[in-house]
Amino acid sequence: MLTHIPATQTVIEISKPGGPEVLVPATRPVPEPKPGEVLVRIAASGVNQADTLQRSGRYPVPPGMPDILGLECSGMVVKRGDGVTQWREGDEACALMVGNGYGEYACVPAAQCLPVPTGVSLIDAAGLPETFCTVWTNVFERMHLQPGETFLAQGGSSGIGITAIQLAKAFGSQVLATAGSDVKCQACREFGADVAINYRTQDFVAVGKEFTGARGVDAILDMVGGDYIPREFDLLAHEGRLCFVALMRGTKVEADFGAIHCKHLTVTGSTLHGRNVAEKAAIITALREKVWPLWDQGKLRTSTYRRFPMREAADAHRLMESSEHIGKILLLP
Numbered sequence: 475m476l477t478h479i480p481a482t483q484t485v486i487e488i489s490k491p492g493g494p495e496v497l498v499p500a501t502r503p504v505p506e507p508k509p510g511e512v513l514v515r516i517a518a519s520g521v522n523q524a525d526t527l528q529r530s531g532r533y534p535v536p537p538g539m540p541d542i543l544g545l546e547c548s549g550m551v552v553k554r555g556d557g558v559t560q561w562r563e564g565d566e567a568c569a570l571m572v573g574n575g576y577g578e579y580a581c582v583p584a585a586q587c588l589p590v591p592t593g594v595s596l597i598d599a600a601g602l603p604e605t606f607c608t609v610w611t612n613v614f615e616r617m618h619l620q621p622g623e624t625f626l627a628q629g630g631s632s633g634i635g636i637t638a639i640q641l642a643k644a645f646g647s648q649v650l651a652t653a654g655s656d657v658k659c660q661a662c663r664e665f666g667a668d669v670a671i672n673y674r675t676q677d678f679v680a681v682g683k684e685f686t687g688a689r690g691v692d693a694i695l696d697m698v699g700g701d702y703i704p705r706e707f708d709l710l711a712h713e714g715r716l717c718f719v720a721l722m723r724g725t726k727v728e729a730d731f732g733a734i735h736c737k738h739l740t741v742t743g744s745t746l747h748g749r750n751v752a753e754k755a756a757i758i759t760a761l762r763e764k765v766w767p768l769w770d771q772g773k774l775r776t777s778t779y780r781r782f783p784m785r786e787a788a789d790a791h792r793l794m795e796s797s798e799h800i801g802k803i804l805l806l807p
């Protein structure tokens with residue numbers, strides 16, 4: 475063992491469902507890794523929108539999940555459970571988690587850890603697992619985005635959106651993105667979007683049709699839903715695909731399903747959180763093989779917007795809920 479492991483740690487608890495102020499420090503035991511797990515000394519954790527929803531009691535947390543927030547982290551492996559051979563004490567990694575990131579130590583299945591990519595700091599690596607896993611599985615495994623196709627990322631300046639823009643571009647698509655301000659649109663372009671659409675002043679359907687010569691786009695990654703859905707049916711090309719990672723504007727809508735029928739559309743969606751370790755491990759393996767080499771080639775950039783001390787998690791949540799941020803917000807123990 476390389477390092478002293480204390481018996482207890484400081485975590486951020488949800489004292490009761492509510493606003494950011496309910497996030498308070500607490501003392502908890504440092505857990506022991508079970509077979510197949512590693513204990514990570516956390517360098518940083520990513521804040522995700524699901525955290526703010528869970529904090530306020532609006533996120534349907536799958537049964538048996540931890541009460542401590544935090545779906546991703548980076549840090550050093552300090553202890554291995556039985557059967558872990560692919561990671562050693564002292565290795566630096568980033569990890570996809572089911573919770574427990576808002577602390578100093580956490581146990582994670584070894585199969586959900588990824589190496590810190592070339593050129594990325596240990597701290598910035600904390601912001602990678604959730605968005606890269608989500609974008610990979612939805613855009614490339616569910617929608618099968620192909621080189622040369624046209625792709626629209628709704629919410630282009632979010633952590634998810636920036637990753638979607640970068641990966642779609644790196645794999646040879648033409649990329650459109652929506653965002654709610656000109657500053658955010660500029661950021662989308664800087665991360666690789668060919669066209670950025672300020673949805674407050676422009677109609678994404680009209681811009682998308684103009685860009686594609688009325689053909690429509692091949693694939694849309696959406697987190698908005700609601701009244702966007704019929705407009706997305708309209709914008710999609712023949713054989714187009716639409717995938718939901720969230721439905722912020724609502725899950726119920728009146729839409730003409732004739733578009734699905736006549737244009738051969740595929741409408742799908744998924745959640746990462748509810749998947750089991752084997753399913754997450756398969757995504758991690760795919761990322762390591764197909765996406766992590768892009769870091770070596772200098773084709774990807776991290777999107778850390780701001781780092782907060784972990785004890786200021788409430789301020790980090792306030793920033794996320796203000797929607798002023800572009801990219802990722804991180805917490806440092």
Ligand SMILES: NC(=O)c1ccc[n+]([C@@H]2O[C@H](COP(=O)([O-])OP(=O)(O)OC[C@H]3O[C@@H](n4cnc5c(N)ncnc54)[C@H](OP(=O)(O)O)[C@@H]3O)[C@@H](O)[C@H]2O)c1
Pocket residue numbers: 521522523524604605608628629630631632633634635652653654655658673697698718719720721722744745746747794797798801
């Ligand atoms: N299914 C999954 O497995 C999965 C996994 C991770 C995340 N998610 C979801 O993905 C979404 C993004 O997550 P995140 O952590 O990256 O959150 P985030 O950074 O807070 O992003 C939310 C984004 O939504 C944008 N937005 C809101 N209304 C919009 C609209 N009408 N048109 C375009 N953009 C709009 C906001 O930008 P503006 O200020 O420009 O409106 C903001 O950038 C969240 O809804 C999250 O729950 C799903």
